[in-house]
Each structure stands twice: as structure tokens, then as C-alpha cells.
Amino acid sequence: MKKLDYLDELEAEAIYILREVAGQFDKPALLFSGGKDSICLVHLALKAFRPGKFxxxxxxxxxxxxxxxxxxxxxxxxxxxxxxxxxxxxxxTIKVRKLQDGKGKFPSRNALQTYTLLDVIEEFEFDACIGGARRDEEKARAKERIFSVRDEFGQWDPKKQRPELWNIYNGKVDKGENVRVFPISNWTELDVWNYIKRENIELPSIYFTHERECVLTDAGQLMANNEFLSLDETDVIVTRKVRYRTVGDMTCTAAIESEAYTVDEIIAELKDSKISERGATRMDDRISEAAMEDRKKGGYF
Amino acid sequence: MELLRFFTAGNVDDGKSTLIGRLLFDSKSISTDIIETLTKQSKTTGVDADIDLALLTDGLRAEREQGITIDVAYKYFSTDKRKFIIADTPGHTQYTRNMFTGASNADLAIILVDARNGITDQTKRHSIISSILGIPHVLVCVNKMDLVDYKESVFKQIESDYLEFSKPLNLSKISFIPASALAGDNVVTPSENMAWFKGKSLLEFLEDVEIFEDTEIKDARFQVQYVIRPQTQELHDYRGYAGSVLSGSFKKGDQVKIFPSEAVTTIEKIEKNTIEVDEAFANEPIIIHLTDDIDVSRGSTIVPVNDLPVAEKELEATICWMDNSSYQSGQKLLIQQNSFRTKAAIKEIDGKIDIHSFENKESDGSINLNDFCKIRIKTAETISYDSYRKNRKTGSFILINENTNSTVAAGVIG
Structure with a gap:
């Protein structure tokens, strides 16, 4: 018997995890951002549950x-x-909870998402939320379990993680608590793209190169010029051929210069790339070394 | 391309994180922005080298502050030959459970030995845990060879000491490599300083080492994770049992027995990704249809009638206790084996394994954090299993505290 190809192995692991969620929880949900990782999760869910509904x-x-x-x-x-x-x-959420919206030139709502997420979990009493986070993205993520238990405030406590052995997942929680589940924890950015290629998965057009008017930031990043930014006359507006490596809040997610028009070209580009996905595209993780760990402790994905 | 999962055991003092950092760094798996951040941070940790490679793996604030690894970190890299998943596990005794966690899925263990210290209690502990977990291959990496002038005699002594110590253990394959993670000797490229060593560098070894396959297990085992019943007009009578083939293979038409109900029936159809297939193999996620309408639900095990597992309400196992709170006599527990879960109780504690000598010592009735014990468990429902030596998938389980929901122990049946 031949060993499974690594993409088959990663796929099998993810489907196994999705089916464990279906089997263990009363009210699961799949968090969908419209990005490549959550689109892959939907594709995997089709393989896990069809001809049934999700x-x-x-x-x-x-x-x-x-x-x-x-x-x-x-x-x-x-x-x-x-x-x-x-x-x-x-x-x-900002209106109802009278929250302060993002401020400054690039008014990100990345941190504010957590409120909306916790509210929707409470509204529907979700006991499990499936997400497309990957361990290769960031150091704190590299430490998180596939079934990550959160308390009733959505908080992650890295010191109280449940041991997770073999392919045995313990999703037992009390009412009010929930589990964040990451089926593609073990995939890298390149694995995701190789899978997209193999499975011929459709993606939003912003992943592929296009001309876009951008603001050149002091750090040299390209931010799409849009109505949410507060620009002044000192800002440099340029038109460049860009694409997105990650989809997110447009005020804190940068585009990268690229000529990649097809999935094959993107894969070739990534193999050459010297910069990590979050490093290339996120403004918020540059703030501090433990930024992600702190956000997770506060209920973020 | 194949996937190799390995874990590294050792302390930061042994240069474990440095070794992983070196593998990632020299195989060009680290991005420039991350190197930049590290260079900045390294200046504040006071390590002499330009980049403190250990900072790559210690992801939590507490770990960076204390300079130790507390929990498992997963790292990924690939070469043209293979894709690798590293579980970087802590070395300290107090984090043994985290090491056990990271090691459970591994194909290979890398055990680091400081060339200056030789085999220590920690080396023994890590080897014994690898033995209990049945890790197919152990690589002893004798690190910091630069600090013993790259002497062959030092390496040879450690090699023979290790082989002597590990005789009573169940380690099937053991290899040795002398290295210096800090200087880069024998990590990615063969060392010029140790021309006497004719073996492969660590990376070459990882690329070529044979991976033991679950697919080599012949016993066909399948467990139901989820029952798919669309209940739509056109699929009114559709009832499929979704799960992964745990080991062996299943064919359409196979006569099978279901546990715990012990009903006998036939496989009517196998679907893989909505397409009908004649046969399904280990690790493949499938949907099985049975000819008879019998009691099958989540956790039911399906096996061929001519190759049955043990099915009892009792089992003997070695467990590692993982909860901060000690075991309370009569504690209400749940046992979970893959997707099968039932109530359980520890009936007898047959002994405690000394994880430095591998001796089975008499139990005083207590089970505390990081203890390895031989126990007998009784279960509420019949559990079907194989010994862990025979089948890692059907021979492993966890114990859950019914009251706190925590995973309190992990066990291997045997």
C-alpha cells in the first residue's frame, strides 16, 4: 500500500475534524470570511457531508x-x-454597544470584530466555531490546539489547553463555553494554494493581479485607496498592479505588487517570496511581538 | 510527495530550539520579515549569535520571558523530497504531558543529547515515553559536538551508553548523528569538522528515512463519526455512515460485524467524495452503506467478520496522567477512543512506571500529574479494541473527567 500523498493526508485530516465537529456538537458554525482559507473549508465540508447538507x-x-x-x-x-x-x-455592533470605531488614517475594525463574533455566538448559542486559521501564520497560533476551548468570554488560556493526542478530539464543554476548531491547522499557505490548484477551487478576483489605486504607506505597504481611509495631501497615491495574499479588513490588509494572473503563477510567486503572509499584509501584527497572543486571549480567532 | 511528522525532545539548554531554528533557517523556510523581528529581539535576550534561533519556536510570552518551552509548537517546512511537520515539545519533567501530546502522532522522535553531559535522566525519560508511544524510529542527535572538540570517542561512548540503556525498551529502530546546531555541523550539510562520521546529515536523514505506514496494518477497522441522512425528497431513504478507514481496507460486498451491537451485515456501497468506489484504504474519509437497517450510530465500529478486535467491558492499559488534579478514587470518567465514548472507571492500579528506569513499581494508589501507571479500566458499554502495539488507531484512548470536561489522561492499550 502506498502512503497517501501529503495533500490527500492533509485533506483527510481536515475532513475527519469536520466530521468530529458534526458528531460532537449541537450547534456548530463555520466562520466564513470570504478568504481562501475559509473557501477551502467550504470545499472540504462538501467532501465531508455531501449528499447531505452542512x-x-x-x-x-x-x-x-x-x-x-x-x-x-x-x-x-x-x-x-x-x-x-x-x-x-x-x-x-458599534452602534448598539456604543463602541469607538477605528481611528487614524487606517481605521481598522480588526479588533472590533471580536465583539460581533462573541455576540453572534451568544445569539445562536453556538458551541463550536470552525475557522480557517493555520499554525504557520503566527507563533501564538503555532501553539494552539485543533480543538481550542474558550471560556464564556471567548478567552483562550494557553496555560490551560487540553492535551490533544492522536486523532482523538475532546469537544466536551459546559453551556456558555465554546470550542474553536481549526481543521487546516497543519496546512501552510503553499499547501492551501496547491490544494486550490488541484481541486480547481474558485476564488474572489482580488487574489489575482489587477490594477488598483493604492496609498503608499510609510512602511512601504500598498493599501487600497477607499472611502474608509482618512487621507491628507501628504499621502502618496499610486496605481499599481497588485493582488491580495490575504482577504481582510481593507484598512489593515495590504495588497502586494504582483503579476500573478493564475493559480500556477501565484504558487511560483510564493515559492520565491521572502516574506511571510502576515508580514506582507497585516499592519496589526507589527504592533507587538505578542499581539496575536493577546487578541486570542481576548476572544479573537 | 510524502509527509513526515516528527517531534523533538530536549531542553533549550540542549539546543533543541536552536536545532529546529537551524533546520528552518538553513533550509530557507524562514521569511525575511521574521528574521528581521528576530534580529531585533535577539539583541534583548543577550545571546551571542546574531540571531537567537530559539526565539523562532518559543511562541508564548511566558516562554520567551523564561527561556523555556512550555507547550508544543508546530513548525512546517519542506524540501524537494518531503514535507515535514515538527512538533517541538518541552523537555522539563513538569511538562511531560505536553511532550506526550506532541509525540503521539509522530513517525519519528529526535532525542537531543548534550555531548558534554551524555545520557541524562531526561534522555531516559524521553526515550521511555517514545517507547510507550511506540514511535517507529528514534534518532539520537548528539549535539554541541563543537564543545567537545568534535571528538569521535565522545560520540561513540554516548552511542554505546544509549544502546545499553535502551535494551529493555521497545524501540524498533535507533539511529545516531553527531551535530552542532549552533555551528551548523551535520544539520543541513555534512560537517567538515567530523569527517570521521560517514552517516547522513540530519536533513538528509529526515528526507530519506523510511516511514512506517498505518497502511501496513492489515486489520480493517472503521468507526462511524457521523450519520448522514439528507431526508430530502430524492434522497429519502439515504442513510450513510461517515468516517475514516482507521486501518486496513474495506470492499463493497464485505461481510462485516458492528460493535457494540455485534450485528452482522454486508457493505452495500462505499462512497468517497460522493463517488462510488469498490474499495477504500487506510486514512481515507468515506461513507459506508450497509444492506440491513440495524442499530449503527456515532462511535460504532465496523470490522470484517473474519478479523475481529477484542470486545470487552474491561481493558488493561498504560496511561499518562495529564491533569493538575490527582486521580480521586472512584472518580467518574469517560473513555474516548476515536469517536467512541462511554463511561469508565479505573478498577485497579497495577503499578507505576518509573520513567527514569522503566521499572514497574508498586502503586500506592495515587495517580498524579505526569505519572505513568499500568491500570485496569472497566467501561459501561462494550469497547472494541486492539493492542496499541498492533494498531495505534484502535489501541489508544483518552480519559475525560465527566465533571470538569478536561482530558485527564491518555492511554495505550496493551
């Missing part, structure tokens, strides 16, 4: 700072699959 809705926490292409892609996908989508707006 045993969970897709939940989108919308910062309101998404590019329209992503929202359109999301709506088309949901319609094509006939699955349920629950979308919640960070904008509404």
Missing part, C-alpha cells in the same frame, strides 16, 4: 471594510451551494 450555517462577521468582490463572491457561493449564511455587521 450540519452548520456559514457565519460571516462583516467589518464593512470588505471589498465588494468578496461580498459578491460570498453571496454567489452560498446560493450555488444552497447552504445557510448568517451575516452580522460590525457597524451594527
Amino acid at each position: 450540519p452548520f450555517p456559514l457565519v460571516h462577521v462583516d467589518t464593512g471594510h470588505n471589498s465588494p468582490e468578496v461580498i459578491e463572491f460570498r453571496d454567489n457561493l452560498v446560493e450555488r451551494l444552497g447552504e445557510k449564511l448568517i451575516a452580522r455587521q460590525v457597524e451594527d
Whole structure:
């Protein structure tokens, strides 16, 4: 017997985890951002549950700072699959909870998403939330379990993680607590792209090169020029051929200069790339060494 | 391309994190922005080298502050030959449970020995844990050879000491490599300082080492994770049992027995990704359809009628206790084996394994954090299993505290 190819092995592991969620929880949800990782999760869910329906809705926490292409892609996908989508707006949370919106030139709502996420978990009493986070993204993520138990405030306590052995997942929680589940924990960015290629998975157009008007930041990053930014006359606006390596709040997610027009070209580009996915695209992780650890402790994904 | 999962055991003092850092660094798996951050940080840790490679793996604030590894960190890299997943596990006794966690899925163990100290209690502990977990291959990496002038005699002595000590253990394959993680000797490229060593460098070894396959286990085992019943008009009678083939293979038409119900039936159909297939193999996620409408639910095990597992309400196992709170006599527990879960109780504690000598000592009735004990468990429902030596998938389990929901122990049946 031949050993499975590594992509088959990663796929099998992810499907196994998705089915464990279906088997262990009463009210699971799949957090869907419209990014490549959560699109892969949807593809894996099709393999895990068809011809049945997904045993969970897709939940989108919308910062309101998404590019329209992503929202359109999301709506088309949901319609094509006939699955349920629950979308919640960070904008509404800000109003209801009287929160301070993001400030400054690039008013990110990345931190504010946590409020909306915790609210939607409470509203539907979700006991498990599946997410597309990967361990190769960031050091704190590299330490997190596949089944990551959160307390009733959504907090991650790295010192109280449950041991997780073999392929045995303990998703037992009390009412009010929930488990964040990461089926593609062991995938790298390149694995995701190789899988997208192999499975011929469709993605939002912003992943591929296109001309875009951008603001050149002091750190040399390219931020899409859009209505959410507060620019002044000193800002440099340039038009460049760019694509996104990651989809997120457009005020804190940078585009990268790229000529990659196809999945093959993206894979070639990534193999050459000297910069990590989060390093290339995220402004928020540059703030401090433990930024992600702190956000996770506060209930973030 | 194949995937190799390995774990590294040792302390930062042994240069474990430095070794991993070196593997990632020299195989060009680290991005420049991360190197930049590290260079900045390294200046504050006071390590002499330009980059403190240990900072690559210690991801939590507490770990960076204390300069130790507390929990497992997973790291990924690939070469043209293989893709690798490293579970970087802590070495200190107090984090033994975290090491056990990281090691459970590994194909290979890398045990680090400081060339100056030779075999220590820690080396023994890590080897014994590898033995209990049945890790197919152990690589002893004798590190810091630069500090003993790259002497062959030092390496040879450690090699023979280790082989002597490990005789009573169940380690099937043991290899040795002399190295210096800090200087880069024998990590990625063969060392010029140790021309006497004719073996492969660590990376070459990892690329070429034979991986023991679950697929080599013949016994066909399948467990139901989830029952798919679309209940739509066109799929009104559809009832499929979703799960992964744990070991062996299943064919359409196979006569099978279901546990715990012990009903006998036939495989009517196997689906893989909605397409019907004639046969399914180890690790493949599939949906099985049975000819008879019998009691099958999550946790039910399906096996061929001519190759049965043990099915009892009792089992003997070696467990590692993982909870901060000690075992309370009569404690209510759940046992979980893959997707099968039932109530359980520890009936007898047959002994405590001294993880420095591998001796089975008489139990005083207590089970504390990081203890390895031989126990007998009784279960509420019949559990079907194989010995762990025979089958890692059906011979392993965890124990859950019914009250706190914590995973309190992990066990191997045997």
C-alpha cells in the first residue's frame, strides 16, 4: 500500500475534524470570511457531508471594510451551494454597544470584530466555531490546539489547553463555553494554494493581479485607496498592479505588487517570496511581538 | 510527495530550539520579515549569535520571558523530497504531558543529547515515553559536538551508553548523528569538522528515512463519526455512515460485524467524495452503506467478520496522567477512543512506571500529574479494541473527567 500523498493526508485530516465537529456538537458554525482559507473549508465540508447538507450555517462577521468582490463572491457561493449564511455587521455592533470605531488614517475594525463574533455566538448559542486559521501564520497560533476551548468570554488560556493526542478530539464543554476548531491547522499557505490548484477551487478576483489605486504607506505597504481611509495631501497615491495574499479588513490588509494572473503563477510567486503572509499584509501584527497572543486571549480567532 | 511528522525532545539548554531554528533557517523556510523581528529581539535576550534561533519556536510570552518551552509548537517546512511537520515539545519533567501530546502522532522522535553531559535522566525519560508511544524510529542527535572538540570517542561512548540503556525498551529502530546546531555541523550539510562520521546529515536523514505506514496494518477497522441522512425528497431513504478507514481496507460486498451491537451485515456501497468506489484504504474519509437497517450510530465500529478486535467491558492499559488534579478514587470518567465514548472507571492500579528506569513499581494508589501507571479500566458499554502495539488507531484512548470536561489522561492499550 502506498502512503497517501501529503495533500490527500492533509485533506483527510481536515475532513475527519469536520466530521468530529458534526458528531460532537449541537450547534456548530463555520466562520466564513470570504478568504481562501475559509473557501477551502467550504470545499472540504462538501467532501465531508455531501449528499447531505452542512450540519452548520456559514457565519460571516462583516467589518464593512470588505471589498465588494468578496461580498459578491460570498453571496454567489452560498446560493450555488444552497447552504445557510448568517451575516452580522460590525457597524451594527458599534452602534448598539456604543463602541469607538477605528481611528487614524487606517481605521481598522480588526479588533472590533471580536465583539460581533462573541455576540453572534451568544445569539445562536453556538458551541463550536470552525475557522480557517493555520499554525504557520503566527507563533501564538503555532501553539494552539485543533480543538481550542474558550471560556464564556471567548478567552483562550494557553496555560490551560487540553492535551490533544492522536486523532482523538475532546469537544466536551459546559453551556456558555465554546470550542474553536481549526481543521487546516497543519496546512501552510503553499499547501492551501496547491490544494486550490488541484481541486480547481474558485476564488474572489482580488487574489489575482489587477490594477488598483493604492496609498503608499510609510512602511512601504500598498493599501487600497477607499472611502474608509482618512487621507491628507501628504499621502502618496499610486496605481499599481497588485493582488491580495490575504482577504481582510481593507484598512489593515495590504495588497502586494504582483503579476500573478493564475493559480500556477501565484504558487511560483510564493515559492520565491521572502516574506511571510502576515508580514506582507497585516499592519496589526507589527504592533507587538505578542499581539496575536493577546487578541486570542481576548476572544479573537 | 510524502509527509513526515516528527517531534523533538530536549531542553533549550540542549539546543533543541536552536536545532529546529537551524533546520528552518538553513533550509530557507524562514521569511525575511521574521528574521528581521528576530534580529531585533535577539539583541534583548543577550545571546551571542546574531540571531537567537530559539526565539523562532518559543511562541508564548511566558516562554520567551523564561527561556523555556512550555507547550508544543508546530513548525512546517519542506524540501524537494518531503514535507515535514515538527512538533517541538518541552523537555522539563513538569511538562511531560505536553511532550506526550506532541509525540503521539509522530513517525519519528529526535532525542537531543548534550555531548558534554551524555545520557541524562531526561534522555531516559524521553526515550521511555517514545517507547510507550511506540514511535517507529528514534534518532539520537548528539549535539554541541563543537564543545567537545568534535571528538569521535565522545560520540561513540554516548552511542554505546544509549544502546545499553535502551535494551529493555521497545524501540524498533535507533539511529545516531553527531551535530552542532549552533555551528551548523551535520544539520543541513555534512560537517567538515567530523569527517570521521560517514552517516547522513540530519536533513538528509529526515528526507530519506523510511516511514512506517498505518497502511501496513492489515486489520480493517472503521468507526462511524457521523450519520448522514439528507431526508430530502430524492434522497429519502439515504442513510450513510461517515468516517475514516482507521486501518486496513474495506470492499463493497464485505461481510462485516458492528460493535457494540455485534450485528452482522454486508457493505452495500462505499462512497468517497460522493463517488462510488469498490474499495477504500487506510486514512481515507468515506461513507459506508450497509444492506440491513440495524442499530449503527456515532462511535460504532465496523470490522470484517473474519478479523475481529477484542470486545470487552474491561481493558488493561498504560496511561499518562495529564491533569493538575490527582486521580480521586472512584472518580467518574469517560473513555474516548476515536469517536467512541462511554463511561469508565479505573478498577485497579497495577503499578507505576518509573520513567527514569522503566521499572514497574508498586502503586500506592495515587495517580498524579505526569505519572505513568499500568491500570485496569472497566467501561459501561462494550469497547472494541486492539493492542496499541498492533494498531495505534484502535489501541489508544483518552480519559475525560465527566465533571470538569478536561482530558485527564491518555492511554495505550496493551
